[in-house]
Amino acid sequence: xPTHSFVVNGERVSVDCPDDVxxxxxxxxLLGIHGPKYGCGINVCKACTCHLNGTAFNPCSxxxxxxxxxxxxxxxxxxxxTAGADLHPMQxxxxxxxxxxxxxxxxxxxxxxxxxxxxxxxxxxxxxxxxIRNICRCGTYPRIREAIKDxxxxx
Amino acid sequence: xxxxGDAAIPRRRFLGYVLAAPTVVAGxxxxxxGRAAAVLPSAPSASELYDLSDLLNDAAEPTAHLxxxxxxxxxxxxxxxxxxxxxxxxxxxxxxxIADELDLPLDRVRITLADxxxxxxxxxxxxxxxxxHSIFTPARVxxxxxxxxxxxxxxxxxGALASRLTAYQGVITAPDGRSVTYGDVAGAAATxxxxxxxxxxxxxxxxxxxxxxxxxxxxxxAVTGRKRFAMDLDVPGALPTMVCRPPTINGTVxxxxxxxxxxxxxxxxxxxxxxxxxxxxxATFGQCIDAVRALDVSWGPGTAEGKSDVxxxxxxxxxxxxxxxxxxxxxKTIDRRFTFAFASNTPLETNCAVADVRADRAEVWSSMKSPxxxxxxxxxxxxxxxxxVTCHVxxxxxxxxxxxxxxxxxxxxxxxxxxxxxxxLMWHRTDDFRQGRVHPMSTSRVRASYLGSNVLTYEQxxxxxxxxxxxxxxxxxxAMLADLPEGNLGYSQTVFSLSQNVPYNFGVVDQLLxxxxxxxxxxxxRNIYSPxxxxxxxxxxxxxxxxxxxxxYAFRRSFLKDARALAVLDRVAQVGRWGRAxxxxxxxxxxxxxxxKGRAAVLVxxxxxxxxxxxxxxxxxxxxxxxxxxxxxxxxxxxxxxxxEAQMMGGLxxxxxxxxxxxxxxxxxxxxxxxxxxxxxxxxxxxxPDVQVVVMPPTTGVPGGAGELGVAPxxxxxxxxxxxxxxxxxxxxxxxxxxxxxxxxxxxxxxxxPASPTDGLS
Numbered sequence: 068x069p070t071h072s073f074v075v076n077g078e079r080v081s082v083d084c085p086d087d088v089x090x091x092x093x094x095x096x097l098l099g100i101h102g103p104k105y106g107c108g109i110n111v112c113k114a115c116t117c118h119l120n121g122t123a124f125n126p127c128s129x130x131x132x133x134x135x136x137x138x139x140x141x142x143x144x145x146x147x148x149t150a151g152a153d154l155h156p157m158q159x160x161x162x163x164x165x166x167x168x169x170x171x172x173x174x175x176x177x178x179x180x181x182x183x184x185x186x187x188x189x190x191x192x193x194x195x196x197x198x199i200r201n202i203c204r205c206g207t208y209p210r211i212r213e214a215i216k217d218x219x220x221x222x
Numbered sequence: 223x224x225x226x227g228d229a230a231i232p233r234r235r236f237l238g239y240v241l242a243a244p245t246v247v248a249g250x251x252x253x254x255x256g257r258a259a260a261v262l263p264s265a266p267s268a269s270e271l272y273d274l275s276d277l278l279n280d281a282a283e284p285t286a287h288l289x290x291x292x293x294x295x296x297x298x299x300x301x302x303x304x305x306x307x308x309x310x311x312x313x314x315x316x317x318x319x320i321a322d323e324l325d326l327p328l329d330r331v332r333i334t335l336a337d338x339x340x341x342x343x344x345x346x347x348x349x350x351x352x353x354x355h356s357i358f359t360p361a362r363v364x365x366x367x368x369x370x371x372x373x374x375x376x377x378x379x380x381g382a383l384a385s386r387l388t389a390y391q392g393v394i395t396a397p398d399g400r401s402v403t404y405g406d407v408a409g410a411a412a413t414x415x416x417x418x419x420x421x422x423x424x425x426x427x428x429x430x431x432x433x434x435x436x437x438x439x440x441x442x443x444a445v446t447g448r449k450r451f452a453m454d455l456d457v458p459g460a461l462p463t464m465v466c467r468p469p470t471i472n473g474t475v476x477x478x479x480x481x482x483x484x485x486x487x488x489x490x491x492x493x494x495x496x497x498x499x500x501x502x503x504x505a506t507f508g509q510c511i512d513a514v515r516a517l518d519v520s521w522g523p524g525t526a527e528g529k530s531d532v533x534x535x536x537x538x539x540x541x542x543x544x545x546x547x548x549x550x551x552x553x554k555t556i557d558r559r560f561t562f563a564f565a566s567n568t569p570l571e572t573n574c575a576v577a578d579v580r581a582d583r584a585e586v587w588s589s590m591k592s593p594x595x596x597x598x599x600x601x602x603x604x605x606x607x608x609x610x611v612t613c614h615v616x617x618x619x620x621x622x623x624x625x626x627x628x629x630x631x632x633x634x635x636x637x638x639x640x641x642x643x644x645x646x647l648m649w650h651r652t653d654d655f656r657q658g659r660v661h662p663m664s665t666s667r668v669r670a671s672y673l674g675s676n677v678l679t680y681e682q683x684x685x686x687x688x689x690x691x692x693x694x695x696x697x698x699x700x701a702m703l704a705d706l707p708e709g710n711l712g713y714s715q716t717v718f719s720l721s722q723n724v725p726y727n728f729g730v731v732d733q734l735l736x737x738x739x740x741x742x743x744x745x746x747x748r749n750i751y752s753p754x755x756x757x758x759x760x761x762x763x764x765x766x767x768x769x770x771x772x773x774x775y776a777f778r779r780s781f782l783k784d785a786r787a788l789a790v791l792d793r794v795a796q797v798g799r800w801g802r803a804x805x806x807x808x809x810x811x812x813x814x815x816x817x818x819k820g821r822a823a824v825l826v827x828x829x830x831x832x833x834x835x836x837x838x839x840x841x842x843x844x845x846x847x848x849x850x851x852x853x854x855x856x857x858x859x860x861x862x863x864x865x866x867e868a869q870m871m872g873g874l875x876x877x878x879x880x881x882x883x884x885x886x887x888x889x890x891x892x893x894x895x896x897x898x899x900x901x902x903x904x905x906x907x908x909x910x911p912d913v914q915v916v917v918m919p920p921t922t923g924v925p926g927g928a929g930e931l932g933v934a935p936x937x938x939x940x941x942x943x944x945x946x947x948x949x950x951x952x953x954x955x956x957x958x959x960x961x962x963x964x965x966x967x968x969x970x971x972x973x974x975x976p977a978s979p980t981d982g983l984s
Contacts, residue, residue: 075937086487089331089796090969092506100449101454104619106570107651108511110979111841111899114570119983128982131838138248143447165437165864168872169309170656171571171619177445197907202619202898204570205309207868208906209913 073134075100075143082131090126090134091115094142102143102174106202113201116175116182119143121149123182143174146181157181160218168205176201176211184219191219232560236359238367238421240289246293246371246411250363250597268428274720275819276928278352281344286360288342293368297392297405299324301361302336304346305328306591307440308569308625311865312353314362314439318431318862323365323424324732325389328431333439338593338613340516348591349626349746351818354861366421368411375403375411384397414498426923433920435864440617449548452588452616453648456577460644461491465635466498466517467723469658469971470524470891479518481745481750486863487513494640498657501637503645511650515973525741527891531663534739534888535561538685541738545669550678553671554804556765558951560668562754563885563959564687564893565661571619572654577642582834583610588631595625595784601633605835611635624659624875625747627690650975651876652896660886661747662687662737666758670728670766675767677766679783680728684755685903687741722755725816726781728764741919748873749933752817753880754955759936760813761951774802774812774942786921790823790854791970793916798825798852808832808849811943815935818927820857824874824935826850826910828943839907841899843965845882847957848940852930858922866928867915873932875912879904880933881940885959896969896976902958 070081075098075136082097091108094100094117103126108112112129117126119134120140126140133173134140146155154162167173179201187195196212241247262683292483293299303322307313313333321331339346351374369389376394377384377403388395395401426432443449468474478500481493489509494501502513539559549555564918575588584604593613601608620626634647649658666688671679691713718735735751746805767777775795791814794800800810807830814823827850853870876884883902887894895901902908936954945951954960969976 085509087508087980088489088506089508092462095453096506096508100454102449103452103454104570105507105572105648107898108460108507109897109976111653111897111979112570112651125982128979130980133980133983147446150535155445161445162437162441165441165868166312167438167441167444168868169569169571169618169620170440170449171451171569174447193911194380197909200477201946202570202903202905203875204568204622204903205868207870207871208875208904208909209496210868212906212909212911221321 071131071134072136072138073096076141077148082108084131086132087130090129090131090140091217093124093131100142100144103174104171106172113179114172114175116178116201118178118182121185123179143178144217146178156221157218160214164210164214164217166207166214168207172201176203180215180218184215184222189219189222191216235420235422235550236362236363238419238670240371240413240417240419241290242399242416243286244412245295245367246409247290248364248367248371249290249361263872264644264775267340269720269723272351272720272818274717275352277354277720278347278350279356285342285345289451291361291362291364291410293372293404294635295405295408296401297673298330298332299368300332300334302334304336304613305340305357306337306348306589306618306625307335308589308621310869311438311862314865314931315354315861316357317439318436318856320365320823322429322431323362324369326392328436328439330392337615338597340594340597340608342594346594347973351929351931355819356925356926358861363421366423367419370419370421371411372404374405374567375407377448378902379410389979393498430862433722434679436862437864449617450629451571451619451865452574452576453646455587455616457578457587457644457646460576460578460646461505462507462510463501463503463504463645463647464507464514464650465496465501465633466514466519467499467653468521468524468973469656469974471526473524474522476520476522476644480519483515486515487516492641494637494645496633496636496640500631501640503641503643507648511975511978514975516692526888529888529891531563531888534663534687535665537738540662541684541736541927542665542667543683543734543736545683546732548770549671550673553673553678554769554771555669555671556668556762558667558762558953560666560758560761562664562666563956564663565747565885565890566655566658567623567661567745568654568658569618569620569622569624571672572651573624573630573649574647574656575630575634576646577631577638579624579638581603581633584635585614586631587616589616589621589625590628590631591621591625593800596631600632603632604639622748622817627659629746651898652969653888655895655901656893657743659743659745662742663743666754667804669757670764673768675770677728679730680724682733682755682759683749684718684733686735686737687742687744688737690719690744690748698900717798718751719805720751721750721817723812723816724759724788725783725814727783728781748810748876749930750793752815752875752934753937756813756815756934757941757955761941761945764942764945765951771962773801778812779812782814786821786856787816790814790821790856790918793854793918794823794825794852797914797916800825807947809943809947810943811866811939811946813935813938813942815931817934818931819922819924820926820928820931821933821937822855822857822870824939825852827937828940828941828947830944830947837907840908841957841966842905843883843902844907845910846944848878848910851910852916852918853936854918855931856918856921857926857931859920859925860917862924866917868933869928870915871913873930875904875909876933878908878935878940880937880956881944883908885956887959892971894964895969900968901967
C-alpha cells in the first residue's frame with residue numbers, strides 16, 4: 068500500500084492507502100478530521116471545501132496521489148492559525164451575524180468565502196457573491212453575503 | 223422588535239415537582255391547569271379554532287411532567303430535550319427560556335438531545351413547528367420550581383427568609399450582602415422524595431432574554447467545524463457503509479452476480495443484501511462508492527414502474543373531488559387548476575446513521591424527529607425487545623421533513639445485523655434525490671365566485687400523491703383521533719383540515735383534500751400542504767382583485783378576517799413600498815398566511831427581463847431573479863427574534879426555489895435529478911440582494927411555530943409577482959419544471975451513483 072505524506076493544518080501526516088482514494092475520505096475516514104463535510108461527492112455542493120496551499124479546493128474530487136509532500140492542506144480546523152488568532156476574521160463575522168443554522172455546510176462556506184476574499188483582493192461585489200456555488204439548504208444565504216462583506220473589510 | 227408589549231401572559235400558578243435525586247431536578251405538571259378545551263367544530267375551517275399546533279400540544283401535555291430541568295453542583299443547569307435540533311434553533315430558544323426563569327446566564331444552561339424515551343408517549347416528536355409551543359411553558363415551570371427550591375435551600379444556608387433573598391445570574395444574595403451560588407446549594411436543595419410544589423412564573427416584564435435577539439448556542443461549534451453530526455461520531459468498529467440501490471423507485475434485489483469479487487476490492491470488508499439494496503462496508507466511503515458502482519445486480523420492478531409526471535398528473539386530475547354543483551345566480555367565477563411538481567426534501571446532510579447491532583441489543587445514532595417510533599420499529603425489525611434498542615438523537619444537518627422518518631437508522635440497523643458488525647451508513651447524494659423521500663406532486667383547483675364587491679364562494683380541491691404520515695405523527699394522530707368528532711378521518715385529511723384555512727371573508731369556503739397513489743416515498747416537506755395550497759389561493763386572490771378592479775393590497779385588506787394578519791400585511795406593504803413604480807418586466811407580489819398560531823406576510827420584487835432571465839450560470843439555472851424581499855412575522859411571542867429572522871429567511875429561500883426552480887422530474891419509474899446541479903434549490907445567484915425580516919411585537923404572549931411559517935407566503939408572493947411581471951398567471955410550478963430542455967445531462971441509473979471525480983485541481 069502506498070504511503071502518502073503531506074501537511075495538514077501545519078502538521079506533517081503520513082497515510083497508507085491506495086492512490087485513488089479521494090482526499091476527503093483520507094481526511095475524514097483515515098485522519099479523523101471531520102470539519103470538511105460530505106454533501107455530494109462530485110464537486111457540486113462544495114460542503115467539503117478546504118484550502119490547498121491557500122486556495123479553495125474540493126477534496127472529494129482529488130485523489131490523494133495528486134497531493135505532494137510539500138503541499139499544505141488547510142481545513143476549517145486549521146483556519147484560525149492562518150490568521151494567527153483563535154478565530155479567523157471570517158469566523159468572527161460569521162458569529163457576529165449568527166450566520167449558521169444547522170451548521171452542516173458552514174465549514175465549507177467559510178473556507179470558500181476566505182478564498183473568495185483572498186482572490187478579489189478584499190473588495191467583494193454582488194457579482195462575486197453570486198459566483199459562490201456552496202449550497203446552504205437551510206437558506207441562510209442573505210447572512211452569508213453580509214458576513215463575507217463584513218469580513219472582507221477586516222481581512 | 224425586542225420589546226415585549228403589553229400582551230403578556232397573565233401570571234398563573236402552576237404545579238410542578240421536585241424529583242427525588244442527588245441534586246435539584248424539577249419538572250412541570252400541567253394537567254391541573256390545562257386550558258379550557260377547545261371546541262372542535264365539524265366545519266372545514268377547523269384549523270382556525272383548533273389547529274395542528276393544538277393537537278400536538280394536547281398530545282404532549284399529559285407527559286409534560288416528565289420533562290425535567292436539573293441544576294448541578296457546578297452551578298450549571300441542564301435539560302435533555304426530547305426534541306431534535308436540525309438547524310431550527312430550538313436548543314437556543316429553550317436555553318433562553320430556562321436561563322430566564324432560573325436567573326442564570328445563558329451560557330450556564332446546557333441543552334442536549336434526549337435519547338428515545340418511550341415513557342414520553344406522544345411527547346417526543348419534532349414536527350409541525352410545534353417545539354416552542356409545546357415546550358415553552360413546561361420548561362419555564364420546571365425552571366421556576368428549581369429556582370424556588372434553590373432559594374429555600376439558600377434561606378437555610380444564609381439564615382434569611384427566602385422571600386428576602388434575590389437571585390441573579392446564578393448567585394443568591396441575602397439582604398446583608400452574603401451570598402451563595404446555585405452550585406453551593408444544589409445538593410442541599412435536592413430531595414429524596416418526589417414532592418409536588420406550586421410555583422408562579424415570572425411576569426413577562428422580568429424576563430431578560432426571552433424576546434431579545436440571541437445568537438445560537440452552538441454557533442462557535444458550527445463555525446469551527448467542531449459541531450458533531452452522525453457521520454462525525456467515533457463509534458468503535460463502525461466503518462463506512464453504503465448501499466447499491468435499484469434503478470427505479472423501490473425496486474428490489476433479484477440477485478447479485480459478483481458479491482465475492484466486490485468483497486475483495488481494496489478496503490472492502492463486507493457485502494450483504496438488505497431489503498433496500500446491496501450494502502457494502504469498507505475502510506473509506508470512497509472505496510464504498512467504487513464498490514457500489516462495481517456491483518452487478520439484477521433488479522426487480524419498483525412501486526412506480528413505468529410512470530412519468532404526465533401519468534401522475536392524469537391520476538391526480540381524475541381523483542379531484544367535485545366542486546359544488548351550483549353557484550350563486552348572476553355571479554362571475556374564476557376557475558383555475560395549478561399543478562405542483564414533486565420536490566425533494568433532501569437536506570444537505572444525506573440520510574445517515576451509525577448502528578451497532580449485537581445478538582441481544584442494539585444501539586443507533588441518527589438525527590431522528592420521531593425516535594420512539596424509530597426504537598419500536600427497529601426493535602421489531604431486529605426481533606429484539608424494545609428496551610434493548612437504544613436510539614441516540616444526534617444533531618441533524620437540516621431536515622425539512624426528512625427526519626420525521628428514520629429510514630437511515632432502520633437501514634443501518636438491518637445492515638449491521640446482516641454483517642454482524644457496527645456500520646456508519648451514509649446515502650450518496652444521488653440516492654438521496656432518487657430514492658429519498660419527496661414532497662408529493664399535487665394539483666390544486668380553485669373556483670371562486672364574486673358579485674359586485676363581494677366574493678360569494680371559495681372552493682379549493684387539493685389532490686395530492688399520498689403523503690406518508692406513518693411516523694410519530696401517525697402515532698399521535700391515531701391516539702388523538704378518538705377524541706375528534708369525526709374519528710374516521712384519514713391522517714392526511716386530519717392534518718389538512720387542521721392546518722389549512724382561508725384567512726379571507728370569502729362567503730362559503732370549502733377546502734377538501736383527496737390523495738392517490740401510494741407508490742412513492744413521500745413525506746411532509748417544510749410546511750406540508752401549505753406552500754401549494756396557499757400559492758394557488760393567493761394567485762386566485764390576485765385574479766379576483768384584478769377582475770373586481772381592485773388593487774391587490776387594498777383587496778386583501780378589505781377581506782382579511784383578523785387584525786394580526788392585517789398588521790403583517792400592512793407592515794410589508796409599508797416597508798416594501800407596495801405600489802411603487804416598477805419598470806416593465808419587473809413587478810411586486812404580495813401574500814399573507816396564517817398557520818401555527820402565527821401570521822406572516824411577504825412582499826417581493828421580481829425581475830423577469832431578459833437580462834435577468836438569460837444570465838448564464840455554469841451547470842445552474844438563473845431564471846427570473848427576486849431582487850428584493852420583505853417579510854413581516856407575528857408568532858405571538860418571539861422568544862428569539864434573531865432565530866425567528868433566520869427561519870423566515872430560510873422559508874423565503876425555499877419559497878423562491880419552489881416557485882421558480884426546485885423540483886424533480888419523474889420519468890419511467892425514477893426521478894431524473896441526481897445532484898444539486900440538476901435539482902435547482904435556491905443558490906447564491908437566485909438570492910435577493912435585499913432581504914428584510916420584520917419581527918412583530920408580541921401579540922398573544924404564547925410562542926407559535928416559526929420553522930415552516932415563511933415558506934407558503936414566500937412561494938405565493940413570488941408566484942404573484944411573476945404573474946404580474948409577465949402578464950401570465952403560471953399554472954405549473956416550479957416555473958422551469960415544464961422547460962423543454964432539462965439543462966443538464968441526467969446521471970445514469972445503473973450504476974446508481976456517479977464516479978468520484980479526479981479533476982478537482984484542474
